[in-house]
Structures are given as C-alpha cells and as structure tokens.
Amino acid sequence: MNLVKFSKNIVSLKWFIILLVLVSTLYLGNQTRYLTIDADILQSLPDHDLDAKLLKQIGKEFGGNNMGVIILETDNIYQTKVLEHIQVITDTLTNIDGIASVSSLTNIINIKGGEYGIEIGKLVDEYELPESPEELQSLRNNVLSNEMYRGSIVSDDDTSSLIIFTLEEKVDVKKVADLVIHKTEALRFPEKLYYIGSPMLVTYISNLMRKDLTNLLPIAFLVIAIILFLSFRSVVGVILPLLTAVISIIWTLGIMSILGFKMSMISNNIPIILLAIGSAYSIHVINRINQIGQINTSEATSTALSQILIPVSLAAITTIIGFVSFIFGAYLEMIVEFGIFTALGTLFASLLALFFVPAIFEVFKIKTRKKDLENKKAFLSEKFLIPLNKLLFKHPKTIVGLWLVLISISVVGIFFINRSVDIQEYFKKDNPTRLAENIMVEKFGGTKPIFVLFKGNMQSPEVLKKMIQASEYMEKNPDINTSMSFAKLISELNFALTNNRRIPDDIEKIEQLWFLLEGNEGMSRFVNEDLTEGIIISKFKSPDNESKKEFAKYMNDFIEKNSTKDCEIQITGMPFVDITMDQSLINSQIGSILIAILFVIIFVGMILRSWLSGIYASIPIITAIIILFGVMGLTGISLNIATVLVASVALGIGIDYSIHIISHFNDSIKENKDLQKAIQDSILISGKAIIINVISVSAGFLVLVFSDMVPLQYFGLLISISMFSSCLGALTLLPAILILVNRKKTA
Amino acid sequence: MNFKFIILFSTILFWNSATMNSQNAEDLLQKMDDLIAAPTDREATVIMVMTDKSGKEKIREASLKQKGRFKKLYRYTKPEKQAGIATLTLPDNVIWLYMPAFNKPMRISLLSKNQAFSGTDFSQEDMSGLPYSDRYTPKIIDSNSENYKLELTPKNKKNKYSKIILTLDKTHLFPKKMEYFDKNNKYFKLATYAYDKQGKYWYAKNVLMKSILKNHSTEITFKSIKFDQDLSDDLFLVENLKLKKD
Incomplete structure (x- = not known):
C-alpha cells in the first residue's frame, strides 16, 4: 500500500528530517527578533475603500494621525497652580525629541481686536500667569467667548483642559508616546492626567499586546502541558506536542518577519492559537503510535503513521480552510494576514506532527506506557461513553428534538446580535484609555475625527464661504460639537480687524490676511502649502452606528448640492470607515462561513467518497455555529473585528470531531453491516480522542479570557463554547441522526 | 599665613580677570551694536x-527704509498678492x-516676541533691532586670531533663548555667526552673516537663519543699499502708510 510505503520513507529519513527542522528553526527563530508590533488600526484600513484611503491621505497630508492629547482633569482649571502645571507639562512635552509642536492653554496664540487695531499674542502670558481672581475670571471669559477655545482647549464645566501635541514625521511613535507618559507622570501633579489620540492609543494597544504575549503564552503552555500529562502520563506525551507547536509558532513568526509583516492586534494571538491547535496533531500521532506499539513494537511508528496520515491531513486541511476563509470578505488587512499566517502555522504543525514526531520516536526509540492508557480509556468509557451510547439508541428522536429546541432558541438569539466597530471596546471599562475617551465624549465632543476636504483656491471668498457654510451645516447635527478650519481662522481675523465675522468678499483682503497667518506652525493642519486644499476638522460624538449612517447621509446631501469643479468637496473620517467596517463584519462573517462550510463539505465528501457523509459531518458544526451566534445574541457579546473570526476558526477545528465519528462509522458499517456496533465503535474509540482534544484545545483558548483586550477575552470564551458544542454535537446529534437514517434504511 | 595670602591673591586675581573679561565682553558687544547701528539711515531692497525641508522656496521682496535704530518701514513688493502690505516699526x-485691501493702518500689539516673524525663521525679537548689549550679558568663552567667541545670556527671563553663542570678527567686530539655544539648552537655530x-x-x-530641527531656513539679502540719505521723519508717520508712493 502506498501509504505504508510513504510512511516507511518518512521514518527512514528521520535524521534528515530532524536536521532540517533544527536548521530551519534556528534560522527562522533568529528572524523573529526582527518582528515588530504595529497596533495602528489605520494602517490596516484597505486602500480599496475610498473613505479609508482618503482618511489615510488626509492624515498624512495634514498630520492629523500624529496628534496626541493629554487631558488634565481637576476641580477648576482656572487656578494659578493648575495653569502652572499645564505650563510645566507643555514645556516638558516641547523638550521631548520627536515632538513637533505642543499647544495648550498656556501657549496658544490669541488674536483679538483691540481699541486701536489687533493684538497678536498668547492667551496666557507664560511668564506672568494670571493670579488674582479678576485675572483668572478674565481668562475664563476669554476662553468662553472664543469659539476656537471653548470646548476645544478647556471644557465648558471648567474641569478639564487639553494639551495637544503633534509628532514629527518618521519618529518611533511608541518611544515618543512612552516618554510622554513617563515624563509627565514623573511630575506627580495632583491633577489627573489621561492620554489619548492616535499615537497614545497605538502605544497602549501595543503595550497590552506585549503584556498579553508575555503573560498568556506561558499560562497557555502550562495549561496544555498539564492536560497533556493527564492524558498521556508521560513526559514524551507532553514535550512532543508542545515542541511541535512551539516550532510551528517560530516558523510562522519567522516567515512573517522575513516577508516584512508586523504583528497586529489580531495576529498577536497567533502563538496562543497555534499552541492550542498545533499540539492536537501530534497528540493524534503519539496516541496512534502508542496504540500500535502495544501490539507491534518493531514497526509501530511507520504503521501508526500510515493509519493516521489521512485523518491528520484532513483535520489540518479543514482547519486551514477555516482560517483561509478570512481572505474572502475581510475588510481589515490585519484579518487577512491573520488568516493566512495561522493557516500557514497550522500547516507547519501538521507537517511536523507527521514527519518530525515519528522521526523523534524512531531516533530516540521511545517506548509506550500501556497501563495508564488502558486505565484512562476505561474511566472515560465507563463513566461517560458507554452510558452515552445506550442513551443514543434509547432516545435518538428525543436527542434530535432537544437539539432542535436548542437551535430554535439560538436562532432567536441571532436576531439580537450587536455589532461593534468601536475601538474603545477593546479596553476594559476601568482602562485609562477608556476613561479618557469618556471625558473626550462628554466634555470635548468625542474623539472620532471627521475631515471635510475642500479642493480649490483656499484664498477664494467663494470657497471659504462654502467652508463656513459646510461647518455651520455640520454643527447642526447633534453629534458634532464644533469644527475648525482655515475659513474660520480668516473670519476670526477679519472680525479682529473689522468687527465683522464674515469672510471678506474681496479676494485681496483674504490674500493679505494670509500674511498674518503664513508660516504659523498650526496652519499646516488646515491648509496645504500651495493653498489648493483645505480641511474642516471636527469630531463625532456618538459610537452608535445608526447615528453615523444618518450623519453620512446628511453630509453627503450637502456635498452633492455644493461640490463644484472649482470647489470640490469630499468627506471622510472614522465614522465613515466604521460604517463600512460594520457592514463588512456581516459580509465577511457570512462570506467566510459559507465558503468554509462549502469547502469542508466538498473536501470531506471527496476524502470519504460520499457527499452525504460530507453533509452529515457538517451538521454538528453548523449547529455549533448557530449556538455560538445565539449565545452572542442572548448574552450581548457583540460581533467585532475579533469575535467575527470565531465562527470560521471554530468550524475549521470543530469539523474534525464529526469527521472522526463519521469516518469511523462508515468503516465499521462497511465491514460489519451492524448499525449498533458501528455507532458503539465510533463513540467509544473516536469519542475518547475527541474529548481529550476538546479539553486541550479549549483550555488553550480559554487562557485568552485573561487577556487585557476585551474582544480577545470573548474570542477565547466563544471558541471554547463552540468547541464544546461541536464536540457534543458530534457525540450526540450526529450519531442520533445516523441511527435514525440507518434504521429507516434497514427497516 | 602664606596660604591665606595665596588664596586672597588668587581670589583678587580671579575676580579681576573675571571683571576684566566681562568688561571686555560688554565692550565688544557694545561695539558690535554700534557698528550695526552706525548709519544715520538706510534704504535697501530686501x-x-x-x-522648507523639502527644498521648496518662497520669495518675498520688500523695500526697506530705516532711520536710526528703531524706525523701520518695510513695504512689500513681492509676492504680488501681498504687494503693498507695509509694516512700520517705531520706538517702544x-x-x-498696513494692508491696502483694508485701507487702514492697524496697530499690532505683539504680546509674544518669541513668535516667528510672518513665516520666517526669525522671531519678532530677532527683528526688533534692540541693541544686544541691552538684552544680553556677554562672556568671552574663546578667542583665536580671527574671532572672538562670546556667550550671551539673556537679561530678561521672558527670552526664548537660554543663550546665544556669538562669533565676532576680531578685526572689524561684526557678527559672523550666532548659535541659538532654546530654554532647554538645546541648539536649535543658526544665523550666519556675510558682512x-x-x-x-x-x-x-x-x-541666513537656519532652524536646525525643522530643517527650514530663511535667507535675507540686502540689495541696492544706500546709507545716510537724510530720510525724512515724515516717511515714518502712520498716516503716510496709506500712501502708495513713499
């Protein structure tokens, strides 16, 4: 038989295989040193989405993506001591290499009309801070009366003030952000400081990712080791599965590094996922070698390999299909990357199980332990599998009925599933970033940036008037607090000079007002160098998706009516990207599940040479997915960029259980033509391996519950739930259906 | 006894040399100020x-009329869009x-002297014309056959600079180079003079003023310069700003 010959060849190449694995691991292990973390979700937005592309382009051109914010919170901002502290923080930030500009209450430029002309100066004289109650009150009045400061630099309730800084181009964002936190916290001011804005968020996430990796990976390692030890009661049974999993992790990360990919907030979990599923293939191989070894010690490895080759390959391929299905319909590039590299890691783990594990067994002449396995088998069989088998034959209809009830409840739950694309949900409720976000939403009009891009002559009165019109129109929306633009600056200047806040009708006036603004550091945030493009900057308050959609429609109406050849208007911002991302969650979910189910049915049908078997095999896993969504709907766990992965991953791993049962059933019924024996064999023999597998895989994923990122906690939990339900489906629903169908046939 | 004498002697010597140094330094800075302000008046095209950091250039052109140290009138001729804009600096x-489109002169109160001067790398203070000796305490830190090197420390705490290192031509006492250090003692600007x-x-x-960190520079060239033209005080009257012809 070809399989036997092939297996013998593998065993005979043992030294070559071990050497190859060793050299590859050393080389790729070295490459992992160069793998970096990139937690910037903006970079993962696809260029084929015009909103995302425009957002990235505006961020680059006008520097909006490099802006960080410190929120200083106290009982009353207008106190000399507080102002002093704001000033010290401002100076501290200015002194950090990599920070291009800092603007705060103590250094912001103020232009106002005076009795004889205009005063250009600072809102607060940093060398003579206001001290008397009158001076402080006057500062408060100045802030409150100026639209540019009110609710932008100091909150309306006087309790919070913002210190806004921008990073220079091409700096190490994380290094600068860490310095910002470190240096400002070292000041030990009594006021509370919160950090927010893209550089701070990216740094927070990458710190959490690092923490997750260093904390969770060892825990997952330990948990799986304990389960393996309890299952095999041998050191080899622990070391080999973990070793293959670790090697597959090293190879995957090494290849990621060579190809220039970075760890994203999703691919950060590849090591834990590979640890959980990568060890499973070796478990099957070791299990089978152990079994054969008890009968035939001389050719145990190659015989076992010839038997296990197909099931392990099939299990690996179905899992790979689950991961690869993310390529279709995923919106974020990081999800596609995650799918590809986890699939690659799964391939490595299965190849190592089939080539490396037997080679090690042969080289080190590892012996099996008969007694413990027998005991274990007896315990599982007697206490669970034999009673289960009896129950199946006694009440197959009741079992199917119970499943139908469960499915019906879950279907109801599906209608309650929430979707969320809000990045803040990544953090636990007490996380400082989330608290900062709350302050920004409550007191400063939110954090989600909105940009309205105007292309035209930025000194033309018509263009500037349209910008003002767009601002006024936009500010009527309840989710927009305020907006800022070059046009508003011109109108403020005009007000200071002429007491009239209108955009001058005369282009020359605008050109000459520009003389006063030109070269000001802040200008590059609003207009480009050639004065051919300008933006209105605003923030959107609500995290609610329907509000975002309404706003998009509202603004698009304006653009449709007002965009002309001489004044081209476009709008983008995180709310717009969120809408597409939200829609893509559904598309990607439906797309990846359908593709995965279809491929699995085709593939299993082909290998087992029966399309019906393919369909039967898919029943428990489809049921498990329905239950998964039902649980999500009924418990309020939202569908987000992490939980959207669960169904396909669960499908890829969970289908294995049905494959084991159905292939065992097919073999047995072909051989003995006895339904009862076929079911009993499938449950008693394959059932045991399935249970061990479910426990070890779920335990690995359950470690994610301790993650610092909320969606990953749910990801771990939901995968474990899906594993249990697909295992339960494979051990109860599938056999019950097989009993009912085959009884009819025989009757 | 001898020991005490040595200490006393060296203290006097040190004190003397320190005083002499500061006297010399102040003298040098004063002479530099005098050289800068020597002409009664001047007229030039500036x-x-x-x-900018990408090498992109912006050019402005203005006619300058200056009388004494403090009366300065710039009238911009280029770029065309800003032609006619004039700034008149008077004592105190x-x-x-004056912006022709608004057709009325407006007094600007510059509360912040540290602010950049309309898009250039010079601060308002750099352009103020105030004598350096009034604003800084000098100290000689080096000297060679060609130059003196002076460290200027601001007298006023409001100054944006923590110090300026001035390279002074030894023969003629005009500045050759000024290196500016910010409040955190970081070197951030360099002015190079061609006299x-x-x-x-x-x-x-x-x-040539170069902002080191921003990689941005401003070069000012004086052309067709004329001195002692006996410029009338009327040229520096606010009401005459409106006039297109000077």
Whole structure:
C-alpha cells in the first residue's frame, strides 16, 4: 500500500528530517527578533475603500494621525497652580525629541481686536500667569467667548483642559508616546492626567499586546502541558506536542518577519492559537503510535503513521480552510494576514506532527506506557461513553428534538446580535484609555475625527464661504460639537480687524490676511502649502452606528448640492470607515462561513467518497455555529473585528470531531453491516480522542479570557463554547441522526 | 599665613580677570551694536527666501527704509498678492500694519516676541533691532586670531533663548555667526552673516537663519543699499502708510 510505503520513507529519513527542522528553526527563530508590533488600526484600513484611503491621505497630508492629547482633569482649571502645571507639562512635552509642536492653554496664540487695531499674542502670558481672581475670571471669559477655545482647549464645566501635541514625521511613535507618559507622570501633579489620540492609543494597544504575549503564552503552555500529562502520563506525551507547536509558532513568526509583516492586534494571538491547535496533531500521532506499539513494537511508528496520515491531513486541511476563509470578505488587512499566517502555522504543525514526531520516536526509540492508557480509556468509557451510547439508541428522536429546541432558541438569539466597530471596546471599562475617551465624549465632543476636504483656491471668498457654510451645516447635527478650519481662522481675523465675522468678499483682503497667518506652525493642519486644499476638522460624538449612517447621509446631501469643479468637496473620517467596517463584519462573517462550510463539505465528501457523509459531518458544526451566534445574541457579546473570526476558526477545528465519528462509522458499517456496533465503535474509540482534544484545545483558548483586550477575552470564551458544542454535537446529534437514517434504511 | 595670602591673591586675581573679561565682553558687544547701528539711515531692497525641508522656496521682496535704530518701514513688493502690505516699526515696540485691501493702518500689539516673524525663521525679537548689549550679558568663552567667541545670556527671563553663542570678527567686530539655544539648552537655530563694506559702513549683506530641527531656513539679502540719505521723519508717520508712493 502506498501509504505504508510513504510512511516507511518518512521514518527512514528521520535524521534528515530532524536536521532540517533544527536548521530551519534556528534560522527562522533568529528572524523573529526582527518582528515588530504595529497596533495602528489605520494602517490596516484597505486602500480599496475610498473613505479609508482618503482618511489615510488626509492624515498624512495634514498630520492629523500624529496628534496626541493629554487631558488634565481637576476641580477648576482656572487656578494659578493648575495653569502652572499645564505650563510645566507643555514645556516638558516641547523638550521631548520627536515632538513637533505642543499647544495648550498656556501657549496658544490669541488674536483679538483691540481699541486701536489687533493684538497678536498668547492667551496666557507664560511668564506672568494670571493670579488674582479678576485675572483668572478674565481668562475664563476669554476662553468662553472664543469659539476656537471653548470646548476645544478647556471644557465648558471648567474641569478639564487639553494639551495637544503633534509628532514629527518618521519618529518611533511608541518611544515618543512612552516618554510622554513617563515624563509627565514623573511630575506627580495632583491633577489627573489621561492620554489619548492616535499615537497614545497605538502605544497602549501595543503595550497590552506585549503584556498579553508575555503573560498568556506561558499560562497557555502550562495549561496544555498539564492536560497533556493527564492524558498521556508521560513526559514524551507532553514535550512532543508542545515542541511541535512551539516550532510551528517560530516558523510562522519567522516567515512573517522575513516577508516584512508586523504583528497586529489580531495576529498577536497567533502563538496562543497555534499552541492550542498545533499540539492536537501530534497528540493524534503519539496516541496512534502508542496504540500500535502495544501490539507491534518493531514497526509501530511507520504503521501508526500510515493509519493516521489521512485523518491528520484532513483535520489540518479543514482547519486551514477555516482560517483561509478570512481572505474572502475581510475588510481589515490585519484579518487577512491573520488568516493566512495561522493557516500557514497550522500547516507547519501538521507537517511536523507527521514527519518530525515519528522521526523523534524512531531516533530516540521511545517506548509506550500501556497501563495508564488502558486505565484512562476505561474511566472515560465507563463513566461517560458507554452510558452515552445506550442513551443514543434509547432516545435518538428525543436527542434530535432537544437539539432542535436548542437551535430554535439560538436562532432567536441571532436576531439580537450587536455589532461593534468601536475601538474603545477593546479596553476594559476601568482602562485609562477608556476613561479618557469618556471625558473626550462628554466634555470635548468625542474623539472620532471627521475631515471635510475642500479642493480649490483656499484664498477664494467663494470657497471659504462654502467652508463656513459646510461647518455651520455640520454643527447642526447633534453629534458634532464644533469644527475648525482655515475659513474660520480668516473670519476670526477679519472680525479682529473689522468687527465683522464674515469672510471678506474681496479676494485681496483674504490674500493679505494670509500674511498674518503664513508660516504659523498650526496652519499646516488646515491648509496645504500651495493653498489648493483645505480641511474642516471636527469630531463625532456618538459610537452608535445608526447615528453615523444618518450623519453620512446628511453630509453627503450637502456635498452633492455644493461640490463644484472649482470647489470640490469630499468627506471622510472614522465614522465613515466604521460604517463600512460594520457592514463588512456581516459580509465577511457570512462570506467566510459559507465558503468554509462549502469547502469542508466538498473536501470531506471527496476524502470519504460520499457527499452525504460530507453533509452529515457538517451538521454538528453548523449547529455549533448557530449556538455560538445565539449565545452572542442572548448574552450581548457583540460581533467585532475579533469575535467575527470565531465562527470560521471554530468550524475549521470543530469539523474534525464529526469527521472522526463519521469516518469511523462508515468503516465499521462497511465491514460489519451492524448499525449498533458501528455507532458503539465510533463513540467509544473516536469519542475518547475527541474529548481529550476538546479539553486541550479549549483550555488553550480559554487562557485568552485573561487577556487585557476585551474582544480577545470573548474570542477565547466563544471558541471554547463552540468547541464544546461541536464536540457534543458530534457525540450526540450526529450519531442520533445516523441511527435514525440507518434504521429507516434497514427497516 | 602664606596660604591665606595665596588664596586672597588668587581670589583678587580671579575676580579681576573675571571683571576684566566681562568688561571686555560688554565692550565688544557694545561695539558690535554700534557698528550695526552706525548709519544715520538706510534704504535697501530686501529679499527674503524661505526654504522648507523639502527644498521648496518662497520669495518675498520688500523695500526697506530705516532711520536710526528703531524706525523701520518695510513695504512689500513681492509676492504680488501681498504687494503693498507695509509694516512700520517705531520706538517702544510699536508696530503698525498696513494692508491696502483694508485701507487702514492697524496697530499690532505683539504680546509674544518669541513668535516667528510672518513665516520666517526669525522671531519678532530677532527683528526688533534692540541693541544686544541691552538684552544680553556677554562672556568671552574663546578667542583665536580671527574671532572672538562670546556667550550671551539673556537679561530678561521672558527670552526664548537660554543663550546665544556669538562669533565676532576680531578685526572689524561684526557678527559672523550666532548659535541659538532654546530654554532647554538645546541648539536649535543658526544665523550666519556675510558682512560687506560700503563707504564707511559695514553692513550685513546677507543673513541666513537656519532652524536646525525643522530643517527650514530663511535667507535675507540686502540689495541696492544706500546709507545716510537724510530720510525724512515724515516717511515714518502712520498716516503716510496709506500712501502708495513713499
């Protein structure tokens, strides 16, 4: 038989295989040193989405993506001591290499009309801070009366003030952000400081990712080791599965590094996922070698390999299909990357199980332990599998009925599933970033940036008037607090000079007002160098998706009516990207599940040479997915960029259980033509391996519950739930259906 | 006894040399100020070239009329869009701005002298014309056959600079180079001067101010310079700002 010959060849190449694995691991292990973390979700937005592309382009051109914010919170901002502290923080930030500009209450430029002309100066004289109650009150009045400061630099309730800084181009964002936190916290001011804005968020996430990796990976390692030890009661049974999993992790990360990919907030979990599923293939191989070894010690490895080759390959391929299905319909590039590299890691783990594990067994002449396995088998069989088998034959209809009830409840739950694309949900409720976000939403009009891009002559009165019109129109929306633009600056200047806040009708006036603004550091945030493009900057308050959609429609109406050849208007911002991302969650979910189910049915049908078997095999896993969504709907766990992965991953791993049962059933019924024996064999023999597998895989994923990122906690939990339900489906629903169908046939 | 004497002697010596140093330094800085302000008045065409980090240039041109140290009138001729804009600087930090489109002079109160001067790398203070000896305490830190090197420390705490290292031509006492350090003692700006002599006066024909961190620079060139033209005080009257003809 070809399989036997092939297996013998593998065993005979043992030294070559071990050497190859060793050299590859050393080389790729070295490459992992160069793998970096990139937690910037903006970079993962696809260029084929015009909103995302425009957002990235505006961020680059006008520097909006490099802006960080410190929120200083106290009982009353207008106190000399507080102002002093704001000033010290401002100076501290200015002194950090990599920070291009800092603007705060103590250094912001103020232009106002005076009795004889205009005063250009600072809102607060940093060398003579206001001290008397009158001076402080006057500062408060100045802030409150100026639209540019009110609710932008100091909150309306006087309790919070913002210190806004921008990073220079091409700096190490994380290094600068860490310095910002470190240096400002070292000041030990009594006021509370919160950090927010893209550089701070990216740094927070990458710190959490690092923490997750260093904390969770060892825990997952330990948990799986304990389960393996309890299952095999041998050191080899622990070391080999973990070793293959670790090697597959090293190879995957090494290849990621060579190809220039970075760890994203999703691919950060590849090591834990590979640890959980990568060890499973070796478990099957070791299990089978152990079994054969008890009968035939001389050719145990190659015989076992010839038997296990197909099931392990099939299990690996179905899992790979689950991961690869993310390529279709995923919106974020990081999800596609995650799918590809986890699939690659799964391939490595299965190849190592089939080539490396037997080679090690042969080289080190590892012996099996008969007694413990027998005991274990007896315990599982007697206490669970034999009673289960009896129950199946006694009440197959009741079992199917119970499943139908469960499915019906879950279907109801599906209608309650929430979707969320809000990045803040990544953090636990007490996380400082989330608290900062709350302050920004409550007191400063939110954090989600909105940009309205105007292309035209930025000194033309018509263009500037349209910008003002767009601002006024936009500010009527309840989710927009305020907006800022070059046009508003011109109108403020005009007000200071002429007491009239209108955009001058005369282009020359605008050109000459520009003389006063030109070269000001802040200008590059609003207009480009050639004065051919300008933006209105605003923030959107609500995290609610329907509000975002309404706003998009509202603004698009304006653009449709007002965009002309001489004044081209476009709008983008995180709310717009969120809408597409939200829609893509559904598309990607439906797309990846359908593709995965279809491929699995085709593939299993082909290998087992029966399309019906393919369909039967898919029943428990489809049921498990329905239950998964039902649980999500009924418990309020939202569908987000992490939980959207669960169904396909669960499908890829969970289908294995049905494959084991159905292939065992097919073999047995072909051989003995006895339904009862076929079911009993499938449950008693394959059932045991399935249970061990479910426990070890779920335990690995359950470690994610301790993650610092909320969606990953749910990801771990939901995968474990899906594993249990697909295992339960494979051990109860599938056999019950097989009993009912085959009884009819025989009757 | 001997020991005490040595200490006393060396203290006196040190004190003396320190005093002499500061006296010499102040003297040098005063002479530099005098050289800069030597002409009674001057007229010139000023060309400002601002270069950003990508090498892109912006050019401005203005006619300058200056009487004494503090009366300065710039009337911009280029770029065309800003032609006619004029700034009149008068003693006691009084600045008037005239924008023809608004057709009225407006007094600008510059509460912040540290602010950049309309898109250039010079701060308002750099352009103020105030004598350095009034604003800084000098100290000689080095000297060679060609130059003196002076460290200037601001007298006023409001100054944006923590110090300026001035390289002074030993023979003629005009500045060759000024290195500016910010409040955190970080070197951040460099001014390089090219002096020339016309008649009896030395003048900066060209000044290049480079912002080191921003990689941005402004070059000011004085062309067709004329000294002692007996410019009338009327030229520096606010009401005459409106006039197109000077």
